[in-house]
Amino acid sequence: MVRRRPAAMIREGITQLARAGLPTPRADARLLLAHAARMEPSGLATTRELGEAVARRYEELLDRRSGGEPVQYLTGVAWFRRIKVLVGPGVFIPRPETETVVQFALSRLMALRRDTGPAPVVVDLCTGSGAIAASIADEYPGEPRIHAVERSGAALVWARRNLEPHGVEVVHGDMADALHELNGGADLVVANPPYVPTGAAGRVPADVLAHDPREALFSGADGLDALRVLAGTAARLLRPGGWLVVEHDETQGGSAPQLLAATGSFRMIEDHPDLTGRPRFVSAVRRAQVEEWTP
Structure with a gap:
């Protein structure tokens, strides 16, 4: 099973979302990865590696966000x-x-x-x-x-x-x-x-x-x-x-x-x-x- 570090996954997400012309790629990539991993965003800092299932969910979310879907609709949550x-x-x-x-x-x-x-x-x-x-x-x-x-x-x-x-x-x-x-x-x-x-x-x-x-x-x-x-x-x-x-x-x-x-x-x-x-x-x-x- 291939496992990946969250920091590297976030960097790749930022690159993809920035290329799509989205205004907040860093924040979006972090929120989407946390959602894919089914944890709070703060939990990413103390997580050493994430598995293939998380990576697949993350890639799907990145593709949908790159297509213009609001990150809040993708995660189901807006912070207010x-x-x-x-x-x-x-x-x-x-x-x-x-x-x-x-x-x-x-x-x-x-x-x-x-x-x-x-x-x-x-x-x-x-x-x-x-x-x-x-x-x-x-x-x-x-x-x-x-x-x-x-x-x-x-x-x-x-x-x-x-x-x-x-x-x-x-x-x-x-x-x-x-x-x-x-x-x-x-x-x-x-x-x-x-x-x-x-x-x-x-x-x-x-x-x-x-x-x-x-x-x-x-x-x-x-x-x-x-x-x-x-x-x-x-x-x-x-x-x-x-x-x-x-x-x-x-x-x-x-x-x-x-x-x-x-x-x-x-x-x-x-x-x-x-x-x-x-x-x-x-x-x-x-x-x-x-x-x-x-x-």
Whole structure:
């Protein structure tokens, strides 16, 4: 039986993935080898040799990744903040930039703690894989009552797998009509909705276009169609003083706050950058009295 050292296998994987033009060949090769060996990536450092069966699985994974399949779909896992999120075909893969959205949302929940106690009411709209809701459930030092809404049946499968162990209520439905029983009672509404303008498909990586669900990517000519609906739903769900936190496209640092301001439902509207300094999400506070608004 031929046995091989992990370091040599990773080097060969890096070479293959780099030749395919993939952006992160080193990280991908390491993750794929660990998956083929059925161990955590950290275990590779203390493993002297791997057998033929692992090598065959690894070669197959490298070929599929070279063909453009997302590494997260191949391993079935996306790392997000301090949790592992189960993912696969049909669900949007959570991105690192969304981690800053969660961090801000958690900070707002902590600021509201005097009013809410240890059990704030949180709504995650367009939950997808459930990464945001799962992270809040994992990190908030209390017992938040979290409700996650998803319209896509394919994505809902993954949301339930990720959220039910955390005690999060998963709702299958359109965010425009969801959770009327919570009207005026939510402390935080958070979302990563679709926000790419339909005319901007050319700047979306080819592997994202080929594999991530389009309904999780695109949202009308200006990319704000989902936010228009979401703003109305958030105004309905939030109590006065409750917070809205929504991710957006890096080109919408001006237009997303303007949209929220036009509703008359929010105050303290502010845009925020991600860790690279690009506009990434908008936050706002629900007014006590609101004006009528039609999107």
